[in-house]
Amino acid sequence: EVPLNSAGKLDRKALPAPDFGTMSEEDYTGPEGDDETAVARVFADVLGLDRVSVTTSFFDLGGNSLSAMRLAARTGEVLGATVSVRDLFDAPTVRELVTAVAGAGEALAPITQADPRPDHIPVSFAQQRMWFMNQFDPDAPTYNIQAGAKLTGDLDTDALRQAVLDVVERHEVLRTTFPGVDGDPTQVIHDLEWAAEHLDWAIVDSEAGLMEAATRGFVVAEQSAFRVRLLRSQQGEWIFLAVLHHIVSDGESMGPLLTDIVTAYAARAQGHTPAFAPLPVQFADYAIWQHEVLGDPQDQDSVVGRQLEYWEDQLMGLPDVLELPADRPRPVTASAKGASIDFTVPRALGERIEQLAAEYGLTSFMVVHAALAVLLSRLTAADDIAIATPIAGRGDRVLDPMVGMFVNTLVLRSELEPMMAFSELLEEVRETDLDAFANADVPFEAVVDAVGAVRSQAFAPLAQVMLSVDHNPAAGAGAQQPVDVGSLTVEQIEPPTAFAQRDLSITVRTVAGRDWPAGMVYATDLFNEATMVTFAQRFLTLLDSLTDDPDGAIGAAQFLVAQEHSSLVDWSSGQSTAPVPGDGGGVPGVAHSGDRANGNDGVSDN
Template sequence: SFAQQRMWFINRLDSSSGMYNIPLVLRVVGDLDVDALRAAVVDVVVRHEVLRTTFPDVDGVPFQLVHPAGEVAERLDWVVVDSVGGIEGAVAAGFVLQEQWPVRVRVWGSAPGEYVVAVVMHHIAADGESLGPLVSDLVAGYVARSSGEVPGFAPLEVQFADFALWQHEVLGSPDDPSSVIGGQLAYWREQLAGLPDVLELPADRPRPQVASGRGGQARFEIPVGVAEGISRLAAARGVTPFMVVHAALAVVLARLSGSDDVAIGSPFAGRGQPALEPLVGMFVNTLVLRSRVRGSESFAGLLADVRDTDLAAFAHSDVPFEAVVEAVDPVRSEAFAPLTQVWLSVEEARAAESVELPGGLELSPFDGAPALAKVDLVFGVYTAESGSPWSGAVTYAADLFDESTVVGFADRLVRVLSAVVSEPETVVGDIDLLDAVEHASIVSWSGAEASREPGLVTGTLADLVENVEPSFLHAIAVVDGERTIDYGELADRTNVLARELIRLGVGPEVAVAISVPRSLEMVIAAHAVVAAGGHFVPIGVDAPAERVRFILESTGADVLVVSAHAREAADRVDAGVVRVVEVDASAPIVGDTSTITDSDRVASLHPDHAMYTIFTSGSTGKPKGVTVSHRAAMAMLRADQEHYGFTSPEDVILAVLDFTFYPSVLDLFRPVLSQGKVVLVEQGE
């Protein structure tokens, strides 16, 4: 099958890895008949041809070689081990699929009357849904064999090899646009075009060059009230509980990664015919569900988008994940999975954790088996009947994460779900991901408690810009190479430019783009926008035209301030899109230099109005803008002043930060607090 082809290829790269093993590890309590168990395993392997199949190739093209049923009793990989290490080794060891059957069994007598049984299959021959028929057949076979009988299995209508032949015949070739698979691939190529190669989440360790597959598992719980809220929200919005959880997880991943482009993988059973239900085999498909998570959008809006995305994916689910990978052709790496590194499943919880067999045997899951991590994170949510909480588990890559970190991820998912089920119109960017302890830690680290003392963060930064102590008017404020400017001249040039901006309609909540090299002009431009009441948006002087246009469109800025000596950004903008204003610190001062107040502005300025917006680099997708208020900027400046002791006109600050890097605001406005001197390092130095 298509899925087996990828498993075969990965196995050829490294047959020693157990990353793609499907382990069934059971604790057996009671008087186990080990010989009857072995006979039952033989019966199961005889019944399911794929478990007695090797995968050789002819000229690099693999095929399924089904071995005779008569070989099973002698060839079965069955070992009775003497320690848990034998179980762990069987789970972690790889298979050489060209030579070995894709199944092994280990039995360990862990204590008198207690055993651990491990049936380990390779993913080329089984999937998670295969464990149901496997356990059912194994139990039926054991019950019969322990009674001296031959199990009376109902005949299977087809074998997995029949499915593989059918798949190629019905779906056709990926190279044929008129085939089923060819038509669906066109959708996936468009849907996943430009998807970031990796979703970079905050990890405890750097990603290794080759993923080891070592995993761990962290459990969590969705409280009753939240679980019932998910069901109510799903019913009210015409979606499934899976879609609600999917949208909430997309919010968490977007906020943790800083990317608005989030792809989540979801398993799709792929057993569309009744004849396939009792088979062991690799039918499962992985759908890549891509979401654009915009911080300004309501959760209800995101949920509607997720519904459309998920339904479209389900409508194109015939094409196997492996064919999608080939068609989209993402970066291939042994360090991370292609297209998506986070998976999600939402399914009903199993009815019982243990099974009782005749003869007093009791089967239950064995928790001591090592977890395997095929991707970075796999979120599993297990629904329950009304009035009961939902359980959850996150299988994580131990290469990257500690359990405590993953528990934090799960806690944030529950926190988002709790917020949105009660207020689905909540803006995504306003959802609080932090708990009370984290909030307290941030306050402690930042010194924000001190910044909240009465009178410390009142007013706006414009108040400080406009109200320099008269005794400092002749003190040097900024040094730019051979050019200097004192506080009096800085105030005059700021006021003249600010009044020009006000005449253009600049005021509170109005964005003004600034693309000026590190220079006197840069300081004047930023101060003038703040004095006018607007909020400035820095744009790199060497920014490509596409980025300039994107930032202007995102912020709605239709005024662009440039240096009279460097108009590069203006030249990259289509005529008529923005009004360009030049600033020149060397030109004569012409205009009204009087102090600007609210009476001069288009509207009153308040501390919670925006002061500036900084955009990210866009390395994880499209650039994202973060807007900072006067209140927040004032708190940052005050904390900086108190921490570093900028309190004297003798202070000298060396300004080296790029204007588009958010801490540069400290370099620009420290002087208005301490009346110190800023020395600008030349652009590019």
């Protein structure tokens, strides 16, 4: 029996939740031949499964846009062929993918140690923009990244300092400076003696000391872009804070960084030297590989040169800035001061997003992206919407354990009409996102130059709103469980402050069978907290409305939050005054930043 609603359409709300239990032998089809065996192993490794059936879709097994890019790169590596994300969407099973890419072009050369290295080691594509931004204003903390941990128990501070130095020795990028040579940034890697002498390490006596470290910039041409602070918050409890400039680190680097520090401390506390597994390559090797294999964006015959043509066609003529309704005029120079709020995508809504994604051959990211584009269009009355999204840039397995700046930024452009159905927008977003992922090697800075985007100190170029949708199957179920190291317990905590690199950055983490934690970092130059709370509720309301009726017009989707709808009905009947604009107080599922002091910690910035 298929449940129907009053209009005779499928009633999605009445459908039972799918049961993705343990795969039975009847559901499992084993690989045949060396290629299927190798690709099945890659599928299982990327998805964190023991095995996969070669006839089951990658996306039915929990795959998403981020893991799809990783899978495409690693499948290409084992098959020795060029494999794109679009190939995976068109052929999402092991068997289909092996057949689809048979005879495809050769894969890119693997990332290996550069021997010998050039006299002037270039920076990576992603580092170039960080370098130019730092030259412009080295004191700005806008691109500081933080990792914090609470240490409970007996701490040996000398062992911890030595452990930090062990990690600096392990990752060359943490002892690298970036001077310019003839106007171009280069990497200068220093020895351990230099690193020990210049390590920015201090034990502070107040939270102000942590804040000072977090909010002070780096002169990356001369200084190590890494500093550490330690605060004894109370007897038997310490706060550890690592601050890095984005030129040497990204969000995915925080895991390897903290893991290596904990590993090194465990050894040093026992009087031993840590026995790390050797890194296959260093970050400098990766940067050299990019320039040698991917080439120069100005060379039309290079990999990135060919990809740049796509971005010129896709983004040419994009409006310079999307002006969201703000509480204050945009300043001439953005301060980068930010604040954050947390909100929750209810489990039922998250499951409906996943069901809709499966129905249309999408990912959850694409559904959320389309809904956010509708929201921005409704808020601004604009029909040309650009949303930025970060991509990890870590497709190759050898990059997984490394600290470094691998992330790139893609700009996803959507043209909307109020009468178009949400299902129609989903199809267009699917094509836009897949094309963007297929041309993701071009550095963001090269795209900005190629399309002639306005550069301003007041707003980010090309897109002022960023969206990140991450898959985190363990979130809420021990994703950041404390780790015991001898008599010390280490627990990851939220960093002390947020910086607004754009007007608004939204993060959603999908979690199987649970509510989805989400958060926003916003520019306090422009917005008040109450405005952002209302923004979050509008987003949830619109997501609910659009996914409930994907065949409905996007311009007719429910947009008002509950209080506004009730107040508007009263106002239109003469029973009440007009609703108060931007009044987000008491919105269910949305935590004010002040709630953090009460222990309601949630997702922070990317």
